[in-house]
Amino acid sequence: MPSQILTDLNLKRAQVGEVAPVEADNLRIAMLSIHSSPIGELGTKDTGGMSVYVREIARELGNRGHLVDIYTRLNDARQNQMAELYENVRLIHLRSGNNGHMNKLALYAHLDDFLKELEGFRTRESIDYDLIHSHYWLSGRVGNWAQERWEVPHVFMFHTVGAVKNNTVGSEREPELRTAIENHLARNCDRILVATDKERVHLMQHYGAAAETIGVVPCGVNLDLFRPLDKKKARQQLGFGQDESIVLFVGRFAPLKGIDRLLEAVAHLQHYRRFRLVIVGGDGDHTPESKSLRSLSRELGIQDFVTFVGRIEQEKLPPYYSAADVSVVPSHYESFGLVALESLASGTPVVATKVGAMESILREGETGLVVENCSPRLLANGIETFISRSHFPSADAIRATVLEFSWASVASAMMNEYAAVLRQYNFETCCCGKVSMI
Ligand code: UDP
Numbered sequence: 001m002p003s004q005i006l007t008d009l010n011l012k013r014a015q016v017g018e019v020a021p022v023e024a025d026n027l028r029i030a031m032l033s034i035h036s037s038p039i040g041e042l043g044t045k046d047t048g049g050m051s052v053y054v055r056e057i058a059r060e061l062g063n064r065g066h067l068v069d070i071y072t073r074l075n076d077a078r079q080n081q082m083a084e085l086y087e088n089v090r091l092i093h094l095r096s097g098n099n100g101h102m103n104k105l106a107l108y109a110h111l112d113d114f115l116k117e118l119e120g121f122r123t124r125e126s127i128d129y130d131l132i133h134s135h136y137w138l139s140g141r142v143g144n145w146a147q148e149r150w151e152v153p154h155v156f157m158f159h160t161v162g163a164v165k166n167n168t169v170g171s172e173r174e175p176e177l178r179t180a181i182e183n184h185l186a187r188n189c190d191r192i193l194v195a196t197d198k199e200r201v202h203l204m205q206h207y208g209a210a211a212e213t214i215g216v217v218p219c220g221v222n223l224d225l226f227r228p229l230d231k232k233k234a235r236q237q238l239g240f241g242q243d244e245s246i247v248l249f250v251g252r253f254a255p256l257k258g259i260d261r262l263l264e265a266v267a268h269l270q271h272y273r274r275f276r277l278v279i280v281g282g283d284g285d286h287t288p289e290s291k292s293l294r295s296l297s298r299e300l301g302i303q304d305f306v307t308f309v310g311r312i313e314q315e316k317l318p319p320y321y322s323a324a325d326v327s328v329v330p331s332h333y334e335s336f337g338l339v340a341l342e343s344l345a346s347g348t349p350v351v352a353t354k355v356g357a358m359e360s361i362l363r364e365g366e367t368g369l370v371v372e373n374c375s376p377r378l379l380a381n382g383i384e385t386f387i388s389r390s391h392f393p394s395a396d397a398i399r400a401t402v403l404e405f406s407w408a409s410v411a412s413a414m415m416n417e418y419a420a421v422l423r424q425y426n427f428e429t430c431c432c433g434k435v436s437m438i
Pocket of ligand 1: 052282310317
């Protein structure tokens with residue numbers, strides 16, 4: 001049941017026929033991020049932007065006095081069941097299937113274990129949440145089940161949309177189970193949050209989601225961590241040459257990221273004698289993805305231009321962005337694309353395909369370029385614009401274009417969404433006798 005304060009407040013107001021402005025103070029939020037931990041290793045197969053999102057948003061909400069419990073799957077027996085992550089934010093590991101890595105489809109079969117553990121933990125701790133906020137379809141499924149029991153609103157974020165992935169070149173086929181569940185979630189959550197208008201349209205087109213149930217809240221960037229550093233010092237620190245043209249890729253080694261197309265683009269740039277493509281991310285040198293990218297760079301004859309540096313802890317990424325002349329997001333699909341924001345906040349322009357938020361965050365020809373598709377030739381032309389130009393906006397001017405994307409602003413927008421959904425939910429529960437949204 002929702003916290004007594006909220007229920008009483010809304011009951012009183014609903015009784016006098018008013019749709020209550022909810023006092024969304026000190027909410028208790030159950031955040032579900034089952035397959036991907038907010039403290040997981042960024043840049044590996046299943047851990048990227050969503051983990052950053054959950055971590056940063058929880059930290060901001062905690063700073064504002066809300067209590068956030070993030071529930072994720074125990075995937076290493078050495079993990080403590082519960083840890084204080086930030087002020088007012090706890091990370092809770094729950095058992096679901098075995099303790100090791102499990103692919104998403106296999107994990108689906110164990111979601112009922114997760115729900116039982118969740119319910120057990122909540123009961124032992126006597127917590128009544130005001131709201132469930134779930135991330136990705138697996139957590140959305142559990143969010144719906146929990147909502148039936150707890151009778152609180154359920155806010156859901158897709159992060160990526162299975163049906164869109166299935167229409168995207170280079171994507172692995174998503175299982176029907178995923179698209180069926182996403183279809184259900186699109187129609188049965190109290191609020192869906194997406195990071196771009198484009199994703200909102202996708203949900204309406206592919207899953208028939210109602211426009212009024214979808215809120216758009218862009219992603220953010222840690223402006224304290226990502227800021228312009230001295231380029232010379234950054235290159236020195238990383239062992240890169242001062243006279244090299246440096247192009248940077250940061251991200252997971254997934255087919256959707258289009259790293260192969262970036263390598264092909266670099267093959268068009270071999271006339272630049274002092275040129276280096278720096279690739280950050282991946283699960284180590286011995287994975288099939290890494291081996292195939294290395295072998296492609298050999299086939300293209302560009303192995304001497306490409307440096308695979310492996311996965312880098314996020315706190316250590318700033319010198320990479322500052323050392324680069326340009327970052328590239330060559331993806332076939334992105335839900336938003338945090339890496340582009342991080343690069344801009346660090347003062348480095350971005351060449352990107354037309355994915356995620358790129359068209360809205362890049363200023364064409366100034367802070368970046370959006371190329372029509374993943375064609376290596378187009379990517380190469382875009383990259384060339386930024387490595388051959390002598391006059392750029394300064395790093396500070398590039399950074400200034402993304403100052404509005406702090407995680408604090410994202411959290412404010414999120415709070416507005418929470419307040420609206422609580423108001424609506426409590427009104428419907430009190431006045432229309434609704435018990436569950438499903
Ligand atoms: N990242 C990192 N170290 C790496 C590779 C990636 O910290 O070696 C982080 C990067 O800083 C960004 C996130 O992983 O915050 C990737 O998010 P993005 O939205 O670009 O891609 P996603 O993983 O969601 O597809």
